[in-house]
Amino acid sequence: xTVQTAMQSEGAGRNPARGFKPRAGSDRLYNLALRxxxxxxxxxxxxxxWSVLHQSLPAWGKYGFGFLFGTNWAPSEDVFGAAPLLLAxxxxxxxxxxxxxxxxxxxxxVLTFVLPRKISTPLRSIVELLAAVPSVVYGLWGLSIVxxxxxxxxxxxxxxxxxxxxxxxxxxxxxxxxxASIVLSIMVLPTIVAVSRDxxxxxxxxxxxxxxSLGATRGQVMTKVVLPAAKFGNLGAxxxxxxxxxxxxxxxxxxxxQSPAMPGSLFxxxxxxxxxxxxxxxxSQPMHLAALGACAVILMVLTAGVNFxxxxxxxxxxxx
Amino acid sequence: MTVFDTQLPPxxxxxxxxLVQEASAKKLRGRKIRSSVFMSxxxxxxVVSVIPLGFxxxxxxxxxxxxxxxxxxxxxxxxxNLLDQDNIGGIGNAITGSLLxxxxxxxxxxxxxxxxxxxxxxxxxxPSAILRAVAEIMTGLPSILFGVFSYxxxxxxxxxxxxxxxxxxxxxxxxxxxxxxxxTALRDVPVTLKEAGLALGARQSKVTLKVIxxxxxxxxxxxxxxxxxxxxxxxxxxxxxxxxxxxxxWNPSHPNTAMPLMIFNYAGSFYESQQAAAWxxxxxxxxxxxxxxxxxxxxxARMRREQR
Numbered sequence: 001x002t003v004q005t006a007m008q009s010e011g012a013g014r015n016p017a018r019g020f021k022p023r024a025g026s027d028r029l030y031n032l033a034l035r036x037x038x039x040x041x042x043x044x045x046x047x048x049x050w051s052v053l054h055q056s057l058p059a060w061g062k063y064g065f066g067f068l069f070g071t072n073w074a075p076s077e078d079v080f081g082a083a084p085l086l087l088a089x090x091x092x093x094x095x096x097x098x099x100x101x102x103x104x105x106x107x108x109x110v111l112t113f114v115l116p117r118k119i120s121t122p123l124r125s126i127v128e129l130l131a132a133v134p135s136v137v138y139g140l141w142g143l144s145i146v147x148x149x150x151x152x153x154x155x156x157x158x159x160x161x162x163x164x165x166x167x168x169x170x171x172x173x174x175x176x177x178x179x180a181s182i183v184l185s186i187m188v189l190p191t192i193v194a195v196s197r198d199x200x201x202x203x204x205x206x207x208x209x210x211x212x213s214l215g216a217t218r219g220q221v222m223t224k225v226v227l228p229a230a231k232f233g234n235l236g237a238x239x240x241x242x243x244x245x246x247x248x249x250x251x252x253x254x255x256x257x258q259s260p261a262m263p264g265s266l267f268x269x270x271x272x273x274x275x276x277x278x279x280x281x282x283x284s285q286p287m288h289l290a291a292l293g294a295c296a297v298i299l300m301v302l303t304a305g306v307n308f309x310x311x312x313x314x315x316x317x318x319x320x
Numbered sequence: 321m322t323v324f325d326t327q328l329p330p331x332x333x334x335x336x337x338x339l340v341q342e343a344s345a346k347k348l349r350g351r352k353i354r355s356s357v358f359m360s361x362x363x364x365x366x367v368v369s370v371i372p373l374g375f376x377x378x379x380x381x382x383x384x385x386x387x388x389x390x391x392x393x394x395x396x397x398x399x400x401n402l403l404d405q406d407n408i409g410g411i412g413n414a415i416t417g418s419l420l421x422x423x424x425x426x427x428x429x430x431x432x433x434x435x436x437x438x439x440x441x442x443x444x445x446x447p448s449a450i451l452r453a454v455a456e457i458m459t460g461l462p463s464i465l466f467g468v469f470s471y472x473x474x475x476x477x478x479x480x481x482x483x484x485x486x487x488x489x490x491x492x493x494x495x496x497x498x499x500x501x502x503x504t505a506l507r508d509v510p511v512t513l514k515e516a517g518l519a520l521g522a523r524q525s526k527v528t529l530k531v532i533x534x535x536x537x538x539x540x541x542x543x544x545x546x547x548x549x550x551x552x553x554x555x556x557x558x559x560x561x562x563x564x565x566x567x568x569x570w571n572p573s574h575p576n577t578a579m580p581l582m583i584f585n586y587a588g589s590f591y592e593s594q595q596a597a598a599w600x601x602x603x604x605x606x607x608x609x610x611x612x613x614x615x616x617x618x619x620x621a622r623m624r625r626e627q628r
Contacts, residue, residue: 030525034442037435038451041495045454048492051472052465106365114362123370125617130373132613134553136580137602140587141376144383144595186372193369219355222362240460247462249556250584274464274556281471281560296468300461307460311453 052300055293058286067294073260075280080291082298084262088177088270089302091263092252093245095181096188101238103185104192108237109222111193112200113208124197131190139254142183147174147255150182155267170267175257178266183251188241195240195314199233200226236313243306247299249274273299384603387596393604397566397582406593411601413568417483417576421562422552424487424572429494430544436495437502437540438528452503455496466492467557474561481563483576489557494547501543505536538623542616549612553605555580579605 059067059080070081107127111120151174158168170176203226211225227234257269258279271279273295281292395410436455440448470489475481509532517527533540563575579601586598 027524030523030528034435034439037432038439038448041432041436042451042454044492045458047473048466048469051469055468055472103365103368106362107369110362110366114359123366126370126373129610129613132549132553132609133373133376134555134580134605134609136553136555136583136587137376137380137606140583140598140602141379143587144599145375145379189369189372217351217355219358220351222358243460247460247464249462249464250559250580254584254587274462277464277468278556278559281468293468296465300465303461304457307457308453310460311456 049300052293052296056290056297058290059294062287062290067291068298071262073276073291075284075288078285078287080287080294082273082291082295084260085271085273085276085295086298088256088260088263089246089272089274089299091177091266092180092184092256092270092272093242095178095266096184096245097238097242099182099185100189100192100241104189104237104241105196105227105234107189107193108196108200109226111197113218113222113226124194127190127193130186131194135187135248135251136254138183138187139251142179142251142255146179146182150174150179154178159267165265167266170265171269172267173257173269175255175269176267177256177263177270180252180256180270180272181266183255184245184248187248187251188245191244192237192241195237196230196234199230199237199314202233203229232313232316236310236316239306239310239313243303243310246306247274247303249278253278380599380603380606383596383599387600388603392597392600396568399566400591400593405591408591408593408597411579411582411597411604413565414577414579414582414601415604416568416570417562417565418552418578418580420570420572420576421483421486421558421578422490422548424484425490425494425551426544426548428487428491429498429547432491433495433498433543433547434502434540436499437506440499440503441506455499458492458496459500462556463489463493463554464556464559466490467559467561470557470561478573481561481575482573483562483569484572485561486558486576486578487572489561490551490554493554493557494551497547497550498540498543501546502536502540505539505543506532508539509535538619542620542623545612545616545619549609549616552612553580553609555584559584 063070063080067080067082068086069083070079071083072079072081073084074080111124111127115123151172155168155172155174155178159172162168207225207229208221211221216224252272253275256271256275258271258275259269260271260276261269263270277292277295277299280288284292392410393415394412396413397411398407398409400406400408436451440452440455466489469492470485474485474488478485513531513535514527517531518524522530558578558581562578562581565575565577569576583598583601583605586594586601589595589598
């Protein structure tokens with residue numbers, strides 16, 4: 001009886017659940033705030049895509065898809081065709097990858113499988129620091145060191161291999177597609193190395209040991225086991241590098257010569273999509289601005305596509 | 321006496337083994353040579369990929385160090401003329417311009433990035449998966465597109481170039497980087513900690529503020545530093561939104577200048593003194609970027625050690 005009263009009185013006096021009522025109201029506010037920020041971000045991205053699309057509409061209206069194939073980019077005559085820019089972008093990216101892919105994946109293989117950790121860890125940091133160097137510094141280096149070197153040494157040498165219409169013909173100013181490609185290849189290298197290294201580190205060790213135990217040499221392990229196992233991840237690394245090369249602006253603008261004409265050889269001056277936007281955006285006439293906006297749309301579609309692909313490929317290896 | 325013919329026909333198994341061993345011994349040499357050629361070409365690749373950094377650092381130091389002085393870092397620029405080609409002043413206003421532009425960009429991008437990261441770390445719904453993909457793809461977009469974005473909205477609305485327009489372009493670049501780092505760091509917070517907080521009766525918002533964010537702070541901080549290091553070196557998004565300035569100016573609505581922009585303008589200059597100055601600015605900028613990266617690395621390494 002007394003016990004019961006005590007319990008009752010205690011329960012009536014201090015309800016242990018009081019004060020611990022789930023305050024749904026405040027949690028709802030918290031969730032609402034987070035959701036609002038997410039919606040805000042989505043709205044900003046949508047506004048970003050819309051603004052670029054909207055600006056380009058007059059150019060698409062005037063030229064349609066022919067804009068992609070028009071070979072004449074002449075702001076003074078108010079005629080705009082993106083083919084020279086698109087071609088310069090694809091050529092510089094392609095040549096840059098030609099160098100950067102084997103060197104990058106080779107470096108990643110050495111860092112992952114050959115060198116002892118004590119040496120490979122600092123080397124990895126060095127390669128990653130290369131990625132942190134601002135692109136304008138690569139441009140400065142390209143302009144004041146690579147350009148004279150190309151002009152005095154490399155271009156005369158390469159020109160001796162071809163006739164007056166070959167890939168290595170044309171001016172020997174040092175500026176141009178070839179120089180831009182070299183600078184680009186150095187710039188995308190760290191991206192490829194870093195991603196490829198992460199992918200290679202995930203190749204299952206038992207596969208490697210299995211191959212070794214069957215008598216495979218180290219070279220055979222690399223080419224027949226490691227590289228096939230890391231195929232998709234490495235393709236993802238290459239795609240990320242491609243995205244960076246396609247969109248690189250300032251460094252390319254400084255060494256490519258900024259001349260939007262159809263490229264005739266690797267030594268031609270040129271202008272990529274991004275470098276043209278950088279060079280001509282200020283004080284443009286309406287149609288010129290629309291054409292530059294259309295270039296921005298092409299650039300956005302290309303880089304977003306390549307990055308999306310990279311994401312799928314890297315995830316595919318990581319998921320396994 | 322019968323004579324046994326001891327000359328038995330050869331054991332086919334042994335014979336076969338001998339043949340295989342012979343063939344593989346002959347092949348082994350080839351395989352070993354091919355392997356060592358391949359492996360040494362790999363080392364060649366490593367050397368080739370490290371050389372450019374050596375070249376760039378050497379050029380930065382040999383060409384940049386002699387330019388840098390107290391005056392160079394604090395004075396404002398002077399346009400050289402034919403009579404006085406070497407008098408170019410300094411880069412003080414570009415340093416403060418970079419500080420202003422990147423500081424304001426961080427003020428926008430850090431809260432936005434951390435909150436989106438928080439949202440993504442707590443939700444696995446379809447919209448959040450899409451948002452995550454969008455943020456990741458945005459980190460790969462060319463930065464000049466954000467300059468176009470800022471030009472269309474901010475420069476047009478403000479009827480002129482401004483440091484704020486540059487900050488907004490850069491914040492578009494920083495936000496997805498911070499989001500990614502924040503989400504990763506926040507997802508790494510042990511569920512037990514979070515549940516302990518909730519079990520004590522704390523509200524979700526309180527648990528986030530007092531438990532989750534402090535625990536994830538080093539990871540978020542690393543992400544912010546890396547985003548800043550990237551933003552401070554960016555030129556392309558500033559090109560047509562920031563305008564130009566040759567004085568110290570802390571007003572975000574005025575035109576301004578920044579270190580990378582100064583390198584870009586000086587590199588192609590007609591005057592040798594300005595070309596030399598470009599290397600001085602570049603050395604200053606790279607030092608700042610590397611310092612930010614180093615601090616980020618140290619914080620990350622320390623965090624890993626503590627959590628182990």
